[in-house]
């Protein structure tokens with residue numbers, strides 16, 4: 024049953040005589056379309072012209088970010104694979120050769136044809152290792168070619184580093200920030216105080232600065248809203 | 253107002269068989285060529301009106317696009333629905349393209365040309381009943397539409413076929429009546445060449461004696477009926493894609509669909525040519541006379557006719573992207589309550605004026621007055637009440653009784 028208060032009464036607008044005669048209105052419409060025929064065309068002629076107004080948050084091809092040492096940032100936590108609604112991320116993790124994390128991905132494949140570019144993987148990643156870039160025009164001649172492996176995804180990072188600088192150039196709070204384990208100097212590296220000892224890595228569950236022996240969590244891994252955007 | 257046949261060479265004799273055969277092939281080729289390029293023009297016009305460029309990737313300005321489309325059409329999968337009536341299903345696309353193409357046979361293309369001492373009339377068939385032939389052949393295409401809709405065994409096709417039957421038959425009545433009054437004022441001949449000849453000459457030395465100037469109401473009615481007959485917007489209810497998927501050709505694929513497409517454009521082209529012949533003086537133009545029979549004059553005349561047809565086609569396409577589609581009851585109302593009485597009144601008016609031997613200006617005034625009368629009267633005709641409006645009224649009266 025329709026309730027009274029739900030009914031919206033709309034008065035039909037009163038038409039003037041010229042409008043009711045129909046023919047003048049047709050002529051008016053024809054005049055409008057005729058003018059548009061000679062107007063400036065606004066189509067972007069795509070391969071030759073490109074719009075340069077991509078937003079930072081455009082969701083195109085993925086990239087796997089590298090850290091300051093040029094290593095893959097990913098820690099093979101499988102968060103993105105779990106979050107992905109299209110099930111198009113396939114990771115094979117292995118024990119990390121580096122002492123600053125336990126795991127790293129030996130294989131990292133994303134099926135770019137299956138992906139729906141929702142960006143959930145980027146949201147899920149605790150270390151900002153996976154990001155979507157403004158690149159949107161990729162082509163391939165086979166389906167297999169469109170499954171991007173780790174090398175390709177890292178290559179995308181090199182390609183788009185200038186276009187979209189990594190949000191978070193370093194992994195904060197991990198043992199990598201301990202000067203003992205620094206393998207080299209990179210741009211944007213800020214020494215973290217207090218330094219962490221390698222043996223305390225991964226123990227306890229305190230917050231940043233609670234205890235010297237506990238690594239501070241990555242502020243970027245906090246729930247959205249607390250991020251400094 | 254009788255035409256003296258000895259004065260005008262084009263009315264004096266008929267073509268040899270060889271000349272006719274050559275003409276048939278040439279006209280067929282040219283018409284098909286134009287039809288394929290009309291598909292491109294349609295897309296271009298649509299794009300221009302929407303501030304786009306339209307297809308421009310295949311060749312310069314997209315000029316090879318129709319070829320690409322044809323290749324695509326030819327190589328697409330042929331699909332015949334399982335429950336379709338196979339034979340009728342296959343006949344329909346063949347049938348639809350024939351009437352559209354054969355109608356062009358009686359169109360006087362470019363007067364007479366002199367080739368090697370022989371006079372050849374550039375018209376495939378110069379028959380005495382040219383106008384009747386066009387109306388008769390034109391109405392044949394409705395069968396193809398009905399067949400296509402029926403044989404596909406799909407509800408959308410069927411509805412499209414039904415609609416198109418009702419629409420095409422309705423609009424044939426005002427079309428015929430208009431042509432009748434047109435014949436009255438152009439010397440009483442059904443022969444297209446003679447109607448063209450009747451429109452040669454000028455008023456006050458410069459204004460061509462085209463029927464468009466003396467018969468504007470007939471022009472409007474003819475144009476509307478032509479849109480309705482060729483299922484163009486705003487009368488494209490038989491193929492209203494928002495309601496009927498594709499209408500009568502929903503179930504057709506590959507080149508069979510292409511045939512329906514081509515038939516539509518052939519229809520548009522031929523009816524535009526007929527309109528140019530009937531109302532815009534055919535190939536007549538300032539500086540072109542019937543006695544000029546050199547080949548370059550023939551070419552110029554052909555160009556004039558095609559140019560006039562081209563303008564009309566552009567207008568038809570522009571209308572497609574300007575006006576929204578009519579509701580079906582509006583389509584029927586326009587035909588039965590609008591154009592049929594108007595065409596009858598026009599016929600009576602023309603007959604009277606002819607009897608009184610009125611000057612041309614009076615015809616124009618009578619036409620304009622009738623047009624104004626009918627447009628004005630149109631707003632007093634009661635529009636039918638739809639079910640939705642009825643239920644709305646019921647709800648309102650119920651509300652008023654329950655809580656005053």
Ligand code: SF4
Pocket residue numbers: 103106107108109110111112133137138139140141142143144145
């Ligand atoms: S963007 Fe969405 S669909 Fe694509 S890989 Fe990431 S989570 Fe999966």
Ligand code: SF4
Pocket residue numbers: 096097098099100101102103104114144147148149150151152153
């Ligand atoms: S969520 Fe980030 S760190 Fe975890 S597996 Fe995916 S990319 Fe690697």
